[in-house]
Amino acid sequence: MNNVILVNLPFIVVALLLAVGFYTIGFKRNLIKVVIGIEILEGAVNLFLITLGYVKGAYAPIYTMAPKEAVNNMVLPTPQALTLTSIVIGVAVSALMLAFAVNIYEHYGTLDVTKVRRLKG
C-alpha cells in the first residue's frame, strides 16, 4: 500500500490540490479568494495533464542538440501541448474575472459574496 501511494504521489497531489481548490471556492466569502480557488483548480488540472505525459527516464521531446540516448526515448509531447493551451485559457479567465471583481467593488463597495446579492429569488 505504502508503495502504491509513493509511486502515484503526483496523482494524489493533483487530487488534493483539486480538493483545496473546491474548498476555496465553496467556503470562502471574498470574491478574490474565489478567483484564487479557480486558479488552484487550474493549476491542479495542468499538473495532472503534465504528469500523464511523463515516462520514466525519458528526455524532453526536442531534437535540437539532444543527447544520443534521447532518440526514441522521449516523454509524451501531447499533454505538454494541451497544458500550454490550458494555461493561456486560465490567464484569460482570471483576467476577465478580476475585471468583473473591480466592477463589483465599484458598485457595492465590498467583495463579500454574501453581501453582493442583489439578484435573488
Added chain:
Amino acid sequence: MRKALGLFAFIGFTLFLLVAVMSLRPFGEPVHTEMDSYFIEHAQAEASANNVVTSIVFDYRGFDTLGEATVLFTAVAGVLMTLRRREVKA
C-alpha cells in the same frame, strides 16, 4: 447545518477524486502511446520542427491553438469592454 452538509459533500468529493486518480494506471508508465510516438517520429519530416511540442501546438493540433488565441482575444475584448468608461444611457 448547511455548513456541515457542505463539509460532508466536500469530504465525499475529495474521496471520490482520490479514488479516481488511484485507479488510473501507475505514474510514469503510459500504456497506449500510439498517437504520441507518431508525433515524435514524424515531427521533423512533416512539420519541419525540431521541437515536437511546437509541431503539435501549431501543426497537428493547430486548430486548438487557433481556439486558444481566440480565447485570449475574447478575454481582452471582454476586459476592455467591462472596464470601459461608464456612461449611463442618454
Added chain:
Amino acid sequence: MTTLIIKTTTRYLTALILTFGAYIILHGHLTPGGGFQGGAVFASGLALLIVACESDVIRERFKKVPLSALESIGALGFLGTAALGFMGYTFFKNVIANSGFPLFGGRTPIGINPGYLNTGGTLSYMNIFVGTKVLAGLTSIILVFYLLLEVRKDE
C-alpha cells in the same frame, strides 16, 4: 511604486527582456518556447516598463501604440497562415515545411541536429503572429488595469 531601484533596474533590464522574448518567439520551432511564451515574456518586459513610469507618461507613450489593431493583425495573420492550406490541402496544412521556400522553408535533417533557423514552414510564421497577438493582448490588459488603479488614486 516608482522608486529609484525599480527605475534603474528597468533601464538596464527592459532591453534584455525584450530581446529574450523576441529570441523565444523566433526560435519556437527549435528550442523550448514559442509564440505564446515569447509573447508573455515580451509583455512582462513592457509591464516592467509600465510600472516603472508615472501614469501620465505611460498614457502619453501608449497613445500612439495601436495595441488593439496590433492584436487584430496578429490574429488575422494567424488565421491567414492557416488558410494557406485551402490551396489544394486542408485548413492548417503546413504547406511551407520542407518545400524550399526562401523564408523558413528549409529542409530539417531527420534525427538529432544543431537546429537551423530557416526551417519550420508555417510554424515559424504562426509563432511570429501569435507572439504579436499575445504581447499586444497581455499588454493591453495590464495597461487597462494599471490606468484604472491610477484613476482611483486621483479621485
Added chain:
Amino acid sequence: MIEHLPALMIAVPLFGAFTTPLLKKNYKAAAVWATLITAVTLGMSLLLVREVLIREIMVYVFGADKPTLVLPSGYRVPIRIIFEVDAMGALMALSATLMSFIGALYSYSHVRNETGLEKYYALLLLLEVGILGMVLTGDLFNLFVFLEIAGIAGSALVGFRNYRGEASEAGIKYLIVSSVASLMVLFSIGLLYGEYGNLNIAYLSTQIGFNTVDIIALGILFTSFAMKCGSVPTHHWVPDAYTEVPSGINPTLLVATYASLYALFRVSFSLFGKVSSEMSSVGWIMCVLGVLTMFIGVTMALVQKDVKRLMSYHAISQTGYMLLGVGVGLAVLNDPAKLAAFGRDAMAGGIFHIINHIIYKSLLLMTAGALFYVTGTRNLNEMGGLARKMPYTTVAFIVGAAAISGIPPFNGFASKFLIYETAYQLNPLLAIFAMVTSVLTLASFVKVFASAFLGPPVKEYENVREVPRSMVIAMIILAVLCILFGLFPNVVLDKLVYPAVDALLNLSGYQTWGGVL
C-alpha cells in the same frame, strides 16, 4: 470547395470577429458588418445541413493532405483534430447561426445608445464561433477549448451593461460556473487520455470498457455539462445571466446553453454508446433530473415580478422537457423493441423541443427586451396597457406565449405532445408531471400578458411608440417560424429531427467516421 465547409463554418465568423474591433470609430459599420457575417454563416450552415443530409456524416481532418484522410497511412489511430458533422451537429449549427443572425439584427436598434459596441459585436461573433466549434467537433480537447470560448464570450456579454452592478455580478457568476465546469471537463478528458492515449471521440468510443476510471469520467462529464445547461441542482446562474444580458444576445446565449446539452447527449450516446446496457440507468437519472428541473423551474417562475427573470425560470423548466425526452430514449437504448416503439419518438420530441424552445423563448425574451426598451423597467407591476401602443410586439408575445404553453397550432405543442405520449409509456408519472408543468406555464404567461399589455394605460407610457424596425423584423421572423413549425411539424420532423435522432443512435457510423475507413 464544398468539402471545406466545416472548416469555413469556423473560419468565416472568426474572420468577422477579428476584424470587427478595427471598426472602432463607427459603430454602425460594426453592426452592419456583424449582421453581414452572421447572414453569410447562416447561408453556409444551410448548405451544410443539405450536404450532411445527403452524406450522413461529413468529416474534416485539420492539417491533413485531404479532408477525409482520418488515419495516416499505416496507422490505426487518428492523430489530428477531426471535425465530424452528423445531422445532430448540423441541426445545432443551423440554430446557432440563425439565432446569431436574428440577434445581430435585433441589436442594431436595441443597443445603439451604448458605448463599446465594436467589442459587443465581436463578442457576439465569438460566442457564435464557440457554439459552432462545440457542435461540429469530433475531438474531446477541442470541445473543451470551444466550451471555454463560448463561456468567456457569453459571460463578457452578460456583463455588457457595466454601469449596473447586477450585470457584473451575473457575469462573474456565469463565468465561475462555466470555468469550474470546463475545468472538470478537462480533468475527465485527462483521465480518458491517460487511460487510452487518444482524444478523438469516435476512437475513444471503440475503446471504452466501463472500468472504474471510465465510470468516474462519465460522472464528471455528466455533472459538468448538466451544470452548464442549467439543470436543477445548479440552475442558479441561469436567471441572473438571462436577465442581465442585452436582449439581442439572448437568442445566442440560449443556443450556447443547449450546446452544452448537445455535448451531454454526445457523451451519453456516442462516447459511451458502446456500453448501452449500463447507460439505461444514466437515462433514468436524466429523466428524473428533467422532471425535477421542469417542476422547480416553473414553480420559481410563478412568483417572479421581473418579466425577463420570469421568462428565464421558464427556460429552466423547458430544459427539463428536453432532458426528459432524450432521457426516455437513453433509458431504453439497449432494448430494440422499446426503442422502436417509443424511444426514438421520445428522443425526437426532446430534440425537436430544443429547436422549438430556442425559437419561442428567444421571441419572448426579445419582446421583454422591447418592453424594457420603451418603458425602461422590467417590473411587471409598473407596466400596463401597452397592447394598443405596440401592436407588433403584442402579437409576437401572444405567439410566443401560446407556443411555450403548448397550445395546438403553435410549435410548442408538436414537441410537447411527442414527449407526453412517449414518457407515458415509460412511466405514467413522468407524463403527468410534464402536463402539470405545462398548465402552470400557461397560467404564468396569462399573468404576464394581463399585467403588461392589458389593463388601464399607465401615465408615464402615454407617448411610447412601437420599437424600431430592425427589432420588429427580428421578432416577426421568429413569430412566423413559430407558426410554420407548428403548422407543418411533420416536414421539420422528417427533414431535420429524425435524421438527427438516427445520427445519435447510429454509433457504428460515427465510429467509422461515416465509413471513410
